[in-house]
Amino acid sequence: MAKNFDIPAPKKKPLSLQLDPKKFEKATDEEKRQADVMAESSTFFRDGMRRLRKNPIAVIAFVILVFIILVMIFAPMIVPYGYSEIITVEGVRDKSAANMAPFQYSTMEKEYMQKYNVTVFPHIFGTDELARDYFIRVVYGMRVSFLVGIFASLMVLIIGTIYGSISGYCGGKVDMIMMRIVDIIYSLPDLLMIILLSVVLRETVDFSSVPIIGKLGTNMVSMFIVFGLLYWVGMARLVRGQILTIKENEYVLAAKSMGASGGRIIRRHILPNCLSVIIISTAQEIPSAIFTESYLSFVGLGVAVPMPSLGALANTARSGMQSYPWKLVFPAVAIILICLAFNLLGDAMRDAFDPKLKN
Amino acid sequence: MAKYIVKRVLLAVVTLFLVCLITFFSMNAIPGGPFNGEKAKSQAVIDALNARYGLDKPLGQQFINYMTGILHGDFGVSLKTNREISTIIGESFPISAKIGLMAIVVALIFGLILGCVAALNRNKWPDHVIIFFVTLFTAMPSFVMASFLLLVFCIQLQWVPVWSTTSHNYILPVIALSLPPMSYITRLTKTSMLDALGQDYVRTARAKGVKPTKVIFVHTLRNALIPVVTYVGPLTASILTGSLVVEKIFTIGGLGSKFVDSITNRDYPLIMGTTIFLATIMILMNLITDIVYKIIDPRIKLE
Numbered sequence: 001m002a003k004n005f006d007i008p009a010p011k012k013k014p015l016s017l018q019l020d021p022k023k024f025e026k027a028t029d030e031e032k033r034q035a036d037v038m039a040e041s042s043t044f045f046r047d048g049m050r051r052l053r054k055n056p057i058a059v060i061a062f063v064i065l066v067f068i069i070l071v072m073i074f075a076p077m078i079v080p081y082g083y084s085e086i087i088t089v090e091g092v093r094d095k096s097a098a099n100m101a102p103f104q105y106s107t108m109e110k111e112y113m114q115k116y117n118v119t120v121f122p123h124i125f126g127t128d129e130l131a132r133d134y135f136i137r138v139v140y141g142m143r144v145s146f147l148v149g150i151f152a153s154l155m156v157l158i159i160g161t162i163y164g165s166i167s168g169y170c171g172g173k174v175d176m177i178m179m180r181i182v183d184i185i186y187s188l189p190d191l192l193m194i195i196l197l198s199v200v201l202r203e204t205v206d207f208s209s210v211p212i213i214g215k216l217g218t219n220m221v222s223m224f225i226v227f228g229l230l231y232w233v234g235m236a237r238l239v240r241g242q243i244l245t246i247k248e249n250e251y252v253l254a255a256k257s258m259g260a261s262g263g264r265i266i267r268r269h270i271l272p273n274c275l276s277v278i279i280i281s282t283a284q285e286i287p288s289a290i291f292t293e294s295y296l297s298f299v300g301l302g303v304a305v306p307m308p309s310l311g312a313l314a315n316t317a318r319s320g321m322q323s324y325p326w327k328l329v330f331p332a333v334a335i336i337l338i339c340l341a342f343n344l345l346g347d348a349m350r351d352a353f354d355p356k357l358k359n
Numbered sequence: 360m361a362k363y364i365v366k367r368v369l370l371a372v373v374t375l376f377l378v379c380l381i382t383f384f385s386m387n388a389i390p391g392g393p394f395n396g397e398k399a400k401s402q403a404v405i406d407a408l409n410a411r412y413g414l415d416k417p418l419g420q421q422f423i424n425y426m427t428g429i430l431h432g433d434f435g436v437s438l439k440t441n442r443e444i445s446t447i448i449g450e451s452f453p454i455s456a457k458i459g460l461m462a463i464v465v466a467l468i469f470g471l472i473l474g475c476v477a478a479l480n481r482n483k484w485p486d487h488v489i490i491f492f493v494t495l496f497t498a499m500p501s502f503v504m505a506s507f508l509l510l511v512f513c514i515q516l517q518w519v520p521v522w523s524t525t526s527h528n529y530i531l532p533v534i535a536l537s538l539p540p541m542s543y544i545t546r547l548t549k550t551s552m553l554d555a556l557g558q559d560y561v562r563t564a565r566a567k568g569v570k571p572t573k574v575i576f577v578h579t580l581r582n583a584l585i586p587v588v589t590y591v592g593p594l595t596a597s598i599l600t601g602s603l604v605v606e607k608i609f610t611i612g613g614l615g616s617k618f619v620d621s622i623t624n625r626d627y628p629l630i631m632g633t634t635i636f637l638a639t640i641m642i643l644m645n646l647i648t649d650i651v652y653k654i655i656d657p658r659i660k661l662e
């Protein structure tokens with residue numbers, strides 16, 4: 001290419017603005033590098049994560065959640081008690097171990113420890129009225145709450161997204177009819193309906209033979225069913241609104257003109273663009289599901305009996321509140337911590353991934 | 360406007376009908392009739408009772424009968440106490456309504472004040488303190504709040520008797536009921552106040568030399584109130600559902616604790632009657648809120 005510079009320039013006319021190549025020199029490699037884009041390209045996700053990491057509240061909430069999750073996973077492996085196991089010393093039921101304060105040992109345990117010179121694993125949160133280790137019950141209660149929260153919000157996510165995207169994408173009459181159905185379900189008093197259906201399903205259906213769900217009890221199954229029936233409408237509305245705006249974009253028109261099918265357009269073009277909104281509202285759905293679960297447990301429509309849940313624990317603790325206030329404090333603080341962490345993280349995610357939505 | 364109101368009323372009626380439908384048929388799905396008492400009755404007696412109460416008719420006919428009864432204020436008879444459900448509701452609802460109304464007023468007043476204070480002191484300590492507590496209270500289910508209040512003020516400090524029949528024992532239930540919605544109203548007010556404070560007309564008013572208090576109350580707050588008005592419907596629903604557990608905890612004999620008792624006792628007609636009654640209130644409140652919202656804010660496009 002350098003040769004080009006050697007070509008004698010055509011004779012310059014006096015008034016011509018023609019440039020003389022000889023007056024130019026080649027850019028060096030260093031100079032070329034300067035023209036390169038300095039910043040690394042950043043994806044939408046990475047951008048949002050960066051903003052999220054800079055938010056101290058989000059980091060604290062995340063750390064609390066990770067801590068809770070680690071406790072939930074590993075505590076049952078470390079603590080040698082079961083959630084429905086009554087404390088025994090050398091195979092004998094320890095009746096004196098009921099309603100102990102945190103880190104207290106019963107007389108039988110003290111004798112046992114002196115006799116063999118060993119330490120019995122401490123009861124971190126004390127014991128309940130049936131001499132069961134309270135810490136492990138709270139941990140299992142948290143497990144139940146988490147499971148309910150995540151499972152319910154996943155169900156809301158799936159049903160709401162599918163319904164909302166069909167309604168928003170089809171538009172016209174289909175949209176109108178689908179949205180009227182949503183309007184009606186939306187105005188149903190949800191908690192009353194949940195209570196009602198829980199009562200009915202408890203009486204009519206038996207899930208005890210189903211593996212994991214059977215252990216949680218019919219009430220939980222009915223709660224999931226009701227969540228699936230009622231709570232998805234908010235998500236469906238949200239997704240529909242998003243899709244209505246996104247589908248007007250040119251790239252959707254381009255895909256359509258190239259003959260892409262409706263399903264492909266929804267999956268490849270529209271859903272990825274409203275993903276952030278969907279993820280955020282799913283995260284915000286989790287605490288509300290946990291709230292509902294604890295509420296139902298409190299009313300007496302929660303998990304089946306030996307299985308603890310935070311709401312049920314708080315409810316049982318209420319009767320002995322005067323003498324054993326800590327039994328109320330532990331599950332209550334656990335609910336507050338979990339909900340607070342999810343709320344704060346959800347808000348921070350909304351701010352980080354969707355700056356437009358911020359207040 | 361008239362078209363919107365008609366449409367909205369129709370939607371409310373359909374919803375209400377659906378609530379009745381769901382309630383009626385789900386309660387009928389439960390095995391066992393109302394006359395399955397402890398003493399076994401002979402088939403002839405049961406048949407006679409069924410005929411007396413119209414339970415031998417097809418389900419559709421029964422539903423129509425039940426609906427006609429409800430429209431005449433007849434919810435049927437409680438299984439446990441053999442009393443008219445309308446009497447039970449009539450006795451217990453005024454108590455719930457009293458506490459509920461107090462809670463709504465408290466939540467609205469304090470929510471608005473705190474929200475304004477937070478917005479006007481943005482990023483200063485009052486804002487931080489208010490937002491801290493508001494965030495904490497939104498993460499607290501009403502029954503946890505109620506139990507804590509009971510634990511602290513009745514048992515530890517003994518400021519309020521745990522149980523008394525005088526009206527001052529309404530203080531704690533009202534606080535427990537109003538704190539969660541109050542937190543929400545505070546957040547809502549803060550957001551909309553900040554939004555309104557940034558508007559051009561507020562700047563114009565300030566530039567003209569309008570007194571700061573007048574700017575806040577006349578120019579800003581009036582516009583900031585609109586989102587709060589839309590929350591009154593959900594607020595009622597939240598207070599009503601909250602009252603179910605709060606009344607139970609504070610042993611107040613309102614409709615809420617009757618409802619929870621009816622669930623524990625499996626008193627199906629009472630569950631049915633209370634559900635329909637509470638649902639009606641919620642749906643009506645939502646309807647009123649929606650219509651008022653459209654009236655006070657002409658900027659909102661009528662669908």
